[in-house]
Each structure stands twice: as structure tokens, then as C-alpha cells.
Amino acid sequence: MSHALVFAPRGIAHALTITAVAMFGCGGGGQTTEASATEASATSTESGTDSGTDSDSGEAAAPTWHQDIAPLVAGRCAGCHEAGGIAPFSLTSYEDAKGWASLLADAIEDGSMPPFLAAETDECQPRHGWKNDLRLNDAEQALLRAWADAGAPEGDPTNAAPLPEPPSTDLADADESFMIPSGITVDGNKDKFVCYSIDPGYDLDAWINGIQIRPGNPKIVHHVLIYIDENGTSADLADENGQYDCFGGPGIGNTSLIGAWAPGMPPSETPPDTAYRIAAGARIIVNVHYHPTGSGPEVDDSTSLDLRYHPSLPTYLALMQLIGNEYSSWGDGFGLQPGPNDDNGIQFKIPAGADEHSETMILRLDDIPDLRIFAAGTHMHYVGTNMQVQLKHANPQGDEPDTECLVETPDWDFGWQRTYDYDAPLDQVPQIRSGDQLYLRCDYNNSLSNPFVVDALNQQNLDAPVDVYLGEETLDEMCLGVFGVALKLSDIL
Numbered sequence: 001m002s003h004a005l006v007f008a009p010r011g012i013a014h015a016l017t018i019t020a021v022a023m024f025g026c027g028g029g030g031q032t033t034e035a036s037a038t039e040a041s042a043t044s045t046e047s048g049t050d051s052g053t054d055s056d057s058g059e060a061a062a063p064t065w066h067q068d069i070a071p072l073v074a075g076r077c078a079g080c081h082e083a084g085g086i087a088p089f090s091l092t093s094y095e096d097a098k099g100w101a102s103l104l105a106d107a108i109e110d111g112s113m114p115p116f117l118a119a120e121t122d123e124c125q126p127r128h129g130w131k132n133d134l135r136l137n138d139a140e141q142a143l144l145r146a147w148a149d150a151g152a153p154e155g156d157p158t159n160a161a162p163l164p165e166p167p168s169t170d171l172a173d174a175d176e177s178f179m180i181p182s183g184i185t186v187d188g189n190k191d192k193f194v195c196y197s198i199d200p201g202y203d204l205d206a207w208i209n210g211i212q213i214r215p216g217n218p219k220i221v222h223h224v225l226i227y228i229d230e231n232g233t234s235a236d237l238a239d240e241n242g243q244y245d246c247f248g249g250p251g252i253g254n255t256s257l258i259g260a261w262a263p264g265m266p267p268s269e270t271p272p273d274t275a276y277r278i279a280a281g282a283r284i285i286v287n288v289h290y291h292p293t294g295s296g297p298e299v300d301d302s303t304s305l306d307l308r309y310h311p312s313l314p315t316y317l318a319l320m321q322l323i324g325n326e327y328s329s330w331g332d333g334f335g336l337q338p339g340p341n342d343d344n345g346i347q348f349k350i351p352a353g354a355d356e357h358s359e360t361m362i363l364r365l366d367d368i369p370d371l372r373i374f375a376a377g378t379h380m381h382y383v384g385t386n387m388q389v390q391l392k393h394a395n396p397q398g399d400e401p402d403t404e405c406l407v408e409t410p411d412w413d414f415g416w417q418r419t420y421d422y423d424a425p426l427d428q429v430p431q432i433r434s435g436d437q438l439y440l441r442c443d444y445n446n447s448l449s450n451p452f453v454v455d456a457l458n459q460q461n462l463d464a465p466v467d468v469y470l471g472e473e474t475l476d477e478m479c480l481g482v483f484g485v486a487l488k489l490s491d492i493l
Ligand code: HEC
Pocket: 073, 076, 077, 078, 079, 080, 081, 086, 087, 088, 100, 103, 104, 105, 107, 108, 112, 113, 114, 115, 134, 136, 262, 263, 264, 265, 415
């Protein structure tokens, strides 16, 4: 069985060749535990009862740190905003948090924090919510604003509200752990993208149903992608330390993605009876995006991944499918669509300076087995600002809509790439069947009004935007949907 290429409809084949590069992975598994704590704190403010502030005015008392805010921040922010975490400041105590109160409220209201890029928009309302959704609802946002406006009162520590359990970063019952083969020092101000090639030593195929990535140095590990290297060719690229430079992907063909991690993400678990396959003899590539602290050298010598093995042959094979990056028209209205700045037939080109440019692809998927989409995400580089993925069913079944939006990331940020898991059982998640069409729209801003473009140009020692085409380098672009799919092994064996 040949795994990632078990099916290769037009477009997917293209996507897999140009984008042996592509990106990242599985959103978190596990259950959402924050909801109840959150509702509780929202209710306590509405009624204004137990906020512990002295108030004899008869008005509802202002929310306080110990009674209202600490539980929210512990559940949604502290995983990154803690000593030694990826975020630049800690939010684990009142002393830490009080000076930041209005900034916290601002960052939450403008959607920049917590980083969770999937969002509902006028054009995109996925049928299911997301697992481990970190975002704050309107009542919680209002609570933080009210706290900031009241001057960030501390409240009474002796009568503090219980804090929610922090999301667990431990994969339950992990079987084996693999560590990067050597260390690296990250200094200066340029991001570093490093691939590590690891031989897991499998004599037999391994089936994986859980993956946990552990950043060796959380101050600099910005995200991690895990690929299976079917033929073991990464060994040839790696130096004597088992490392090589790579940007958005593994830098070689015949790989498949099985996991992605960004700070704050819980372990990734496949749906029940579903597992990724790592063939005997394959290697594992750990692709790490390092972001220097800007204040001196930092070392990572211990990023690792824990794997949990599926005890038997699963009913469903899990695959991360990367679909998109179409660079030409297929005719009949499919493939890459005409764009606003085409000057040479239909082409993928984002001219230097264009601040509102879109590329659109319509991909019909023929001769494929039925796919259940348990996770979805988007991938672009630095010029991208928004990406939307819609699925049009050739023959909708049951109460399935004709067209459904799978995911939209209206404030794209290359620094926070991951996929998002639908909060629904496998038999209820969106399905792709033969004949269905995927519609991908990517919006770009290739001008100096896009701070990510400014940053990317700086990293390349350039001061003006350049024409951008489809490709793998930092200043190339992509428009790629990333899907965690489950397919019945019996459909393909
Ligand atoms: C997944 C990790 C993560 C989580 C969760 C997170 N932050 Fe952050 N936060 C960061 C990082 C990293 C930065 C530094 C700027 C950046 O890289 O975007 C940051 C920066 C900030 C800033 C500085 C201003 C800004 O927008 O950059 C504020 C304020 C902030 N976070 C508030 C919060 C609050 C409030 C929460 C919880 C509701 C939260 N963050 C959750 C990682 C996180």
C-alpha cells in the first residue's frame, strides 16, 4: 500500500509534487474542559455577587483578579504566558498580570490573543465547533474589559475562585519517545528552520494514534511539524549532527505529514479506531521553526516527540492531506481560476505592491475513496492575509448542505500554523466523496502595509516587495488546505 498517494486526483498530485513542502498538522485531541469554568465565571459577573470587592453603592461590584480573572487567564493564557514559556511575559500571578490589564483586554478584543486563527465569518460558518477552542466568548471578553476599566482590582485571595486544570500536555499512555539527534544554538534576529532526521528503527509498520511534541526550549521553539520520510532519504541530506536547513517543509519528496504543534496545543490524538501508519524502514523528520528571543543565544538540545501505538490494525487510516497550490487551469472551469493581475494567461502571481490580491482554485476530486475530515487548517506564507476553504458536494446526503465551509483563517499569521479538530464524532464530520469540489480562496497583501511582508523582506535583506509566485521559499507563496482525513482501510486494501 502506498500511503499518501493511495489516491491522486488531479490537483492533489500537483499539490504533492510542488509541496512536498507543505505544512503542519493535527490540532489537539482531548476534550474541552474550559467551558464550564468559563460559564461559571461569566455568570458570577452577570449577577455581580461574589466578586469580593468592597462596594456599598449597591451597584454590581467590579470583577476582581482572584474571583473572576485568574480562572480565565489560567485556562486560556497561562500555557504560553508563564515562566520560560513562548510568550514574552507571564500571567500566572496578580503581580504579573495587573500592569497588563488593558493590553490584555485589547489583545482579546482585536482577536490577536489567544492565537487561534480559525474563525467564523459572514462567508464561513463550519457545521461544528473546534475542540480545545481557546477563544473567549463575549461575556468573558466583557469581564476582562470591566476588570481593566475598574483599575484591575485584586479581590480577596483567601476566597479565590478555583483555577481550572491547565490543559494537559501529557499524552496518556505514550509508548515511545524520540529526541532530536543534536542541539542547536539560536541567536540574532532571524528565524531558523531546521529539519532533524530520526531513525525510529521500525522493523514492522507502526500505527500511531497519539503524538505529543515537547519543545526542548519553549522560549524559541515556535512550531514543529512531524513528517514520515517513506524512503529514508532525509538521512542523505542531514549533516553529521543529523540536521539540515529546511523552510516550510521537509525539503524532500515522498513524505507525509502526521503532526504539527504550536505552543499551547494539547497532544494530538486521532479519532477512535483511526491511526497514522509509519512503514517499516521509514525515518521521522522533525521540522522545527525557531524564533530567536532577540536577547542573546538560546540552545535547544531536547525537542522530542512521544508516540502512542495503536494496538491492532485500525479500521481507519489517518492521513494529513495537503490539497491546493494549483498553478494552472485544468480547463472546464477547474484548477487555478483567473486572477486580478494575470498578464500571461491564468497564472499564480502576486505583483509587488498589490495590497488586495486573491488567488482562487476549484479542484474536483475524482476517483477517491470516501474521506472523513476530522481536522482542517490552512497554509500560506508571509504575504497571505486570509484563506477560506469550501466544500461543494456533488450528491449531498442526508442533511448535508450542498456547500459547506470547512475552515477560514481571516487573520492569517505564519507563526501560528496548525490544524483545528472538529468537535464532533467521526460519523458526523464533513465528508469528501468522489466528484466533490474544493474551493480555495487565498487573499494576499504584497505591500509594505503588511507587517509580515516587511518582516520577511528584512530577513532577506530587501527593502521593497518583489513579485511573488507559487513555491517553497520564504518569499514564495502557497494556498494550501490541510486536512486530517480518515479513510476505511477496507476501501483501499
Ligand atoms: C499559544 C500561546 C499563547 C496563548 C495561549 C496566549 N498568548 Fe498572548 N502572546 C503569545 C506570544 C508568543 C506573544 C508575543 C507576540 C506574538 O508572538 O504574537 C503574546 C503576546 C501577548 C500580548 C502582547 C500584545 C500582543 O498582542 O502581541 C498580550 C497583551 C497577550 N499576549 C495577551 C494574552 C491573553 C490575555 C491570553 C489569554 C486570553 C493570551 N495572550 C494567550 C502567546 C500566547
